[in-house]
Amino acid sequence: MPLDTKTTGFKYIGTRPDRPDGIDKVTGKARYGADAYAPGMLHGVMVRSPHAHARIKKIDATKALALKGVKAVVTRADFPTGLEGEDWNIQENCMAGEVALYDGHAVAAVAATSLLLAREAAKLIEVEYEVLPHVTDVDEAMKPGAPAIRAGAADYSVPEGLHPNVMRYIEYGHGDLEAGFAAADLVMENTYKTEATHQGYIEPHACLAQLGSDGKGEMWVCTQGHWFIRRMSAAVLGIDVANLRVTPSEIGGGFGGKTTVFIEPVALALSRKAGKPVKMVMTRSEVLRATGPTSSSSIDVKMGMKKDGTMTAAKVTMRMQGGAFPMAPIDSALDCAFSCYNIPAVHHEGYDVLANRPKQAAYRAPGSPMAAFATESLVDEMCRALGLDPLKTRLKNASREGTKASFGPTFPRIGLVETLEAAIAHPHYAAPLGTNQGRGVASGYWMNWGGETSVSAALGEDGSVTVSVGTPDIGGSRASMALMAAEALGIPYENVRVNVVDTGSLGVNEPTHGSRATYATGLATIEAVKQISSKLCQRAADKWGIPAEAVIWEDGCAKPSGPNAGEFPPLTIGELAAEMGSTGGPISGHFEATPSGHGGSFGTHIVDVEVDPETGHTSVLRYTVVQDAGKAIHPAYVEGQFQGGAAQGIGWALNEEYIYGADGRLQNTVFLDYRIPVASDLPMIDTVIVEVPNPGHPYGVRGVGETGITPPLPAVANAVHAAAGVRLRSLPMSPPRILAAIKAKG
């Protein structure tokens, strides 16, 4: 699709207006998932397995159902059978069938007239289990003798002789690996491990569902993508998608974790059985135990480097557990492992492994932070060994336009070199450091995404414009869409109203995920409103009695243009809109596509830390994010994405982890124990927005949401090494681990 690309001379793009939903969100009016109520509404509560792996022998709800006000209990028996593939996985994850597969796995649910009553009833549902042996560590799960979680389910890609917990195997690469390693002056190989972390969105999952015996339903839900919720819920329940209308609430954070279903089909099933609307809201411990944390990973990386820093060959093996279901993100992890570098020979291997943990879900650049932790830590170790500057070495090997990417294709215009140059030139890189302080750097990549997108725009009688989008606004996207529409039409930002609409109002939209909203919904918004301006040009042409080609749209007006156009005063959008009823009827624009010109985004981070040699505690002193945004539509929200990604990455690096006991139960199920960074843990986070326009977007946009979480894991590890002289190859680098490393060093 040829795009009419514009990269300079913007009027609105690049400004920082107030977001249109700002007042609602600072006054408490904005309605999030749990803020909806319906007449006659019941409250649903889940019954969850306390065991990591157990056969469900019997579920007896007699006592619960005997309570006055308890209206329905559902188990797997209330869901259709015969689902296949990922649909079956999702159904099984929402409600266990024969076997509970992890601590927190739902086994039944109850709906009652009050939340307190529903909780009481849930306790009265008796579940008889036969406890089975379990495994939660990825390396353990691959060893002979580890309990097989789903024997015989592995796909064709898995070579003979591997443990049945290995579900998928991937292998690819290019170049002569052995020759590459032979040409190197230094070859290093290490193993790195990362623990599972959680997206940690502050809003727990919540929905209000209604489903009739006729199969027609409605749902209000906090989600990143309501068409996904519709499709998955319909599949799990065996109903038609068109019969389920899903309306997204405002969403209190998602980061990838709200792109799938957990409670939604269950709330619908309860509603169908009880004949009333059912509200379900997760508790925080349910969120941590039974939504979709990341995979944990175990990674071997090997790299060859010449004395001058030239990378000659690299090999990576990733083992990731994604819970008791396949689809740990080995693919994207491997694709990102060496994407920053132009290496003549690379080889990738990946193992997707089952363990008795919740089904992983996407978390900001799924897989890439783990891969970056391994590669970028190793690059740092090699630079140290060879006495090389870590940023200049990255620059020497950096992928650029025309480089054959480590994952196959040839890179179009990308901005890694520009981020590295900006980082080298940044005062932070040369600032002095004190005792016990150290500086680390790392780069990272995310390929971004386009995805199915459908947007409508409608002209109001006064010349204002309504844009209907299907991607929930998690971080200011209404503002970005309004800016792009205003720019394309030449009308004030305030004259554009952007609504996030329900599944009944547009064609399929993928979620706000994959850093795609500003790119894909933005592109569709621009194209949709351009249809409005071209229709307005036609109306003006008709009025003037000249051909439409002789009318151009400029600054919110139709103007005659060209040699034969004649002299007419411009017609404003307001004037044309006021008479549209009599000049041909309503005017709207619509655009839908699966755009694929999303350009990848690279980033480079610099971090200074101080490590307390007495306690092993790491303080982050200074942090700088440099990242390519292509074109920053609303720079404040671009900075916000950079800062938020860095903060989450710092948490992953230093503190966050899923801790399982020997019994396979999650030990840290509240925010006190699963501690995410708080305000006093962090410094200001400096940002540099690099703009290397993406040719695949009319204004050059690249998605920026995900890349920012990729460099912090290795950047912080590299800084800790510089500060304390110890190399930590397992995350998180919590104080006891750093202290143990310092002691071991002596």
Add this chain to the structure above:
Amino acid sequence: MTQIHVTTTVNGDEVDFLADPRETLLDCLRDKLGMTGAKEGCGTGDCGACSVTVDGRLVCSCLVLGVEAQGKTIETVEGMAEGEKLHPLQRKFIEHAALQCGICTPGILVAAKALLAQNPDPAEEEVRYWLAGNLCRCTGYDKIIRAVLDAAAEMREGV
């Protein structure tokens, strides 16, 4: 369980509701009074999304029982703006893009207001420690801290 009649003042209005003694103040505000500005992020006092003040004191409303509100004066995010006029903190949060998803915002605004009531000129570090009980997963806190400091400066000038 028998419900208890509670009479209290919320944002200047006298209100009453029936509460089960097990219900939190947060539940009562949200489910009985229709004031859903305060959010539940954890229910265990760890996230601050439910922050309100009770007789001027900043609390996590998920850790206070509804029946404890009897005779007290409660302020929530819904009471911060005066009619159409936003509180300077609210305005600065929008201006600085200090919210992304916005779920933490009501609690942080209430907490920041309580800070400025007792210290109109806090240093950055004081703001960071005061807000350490209010989790924000989206922003990395940078813009939140700047918005609070900027609002404090404006309020000191009495604009």
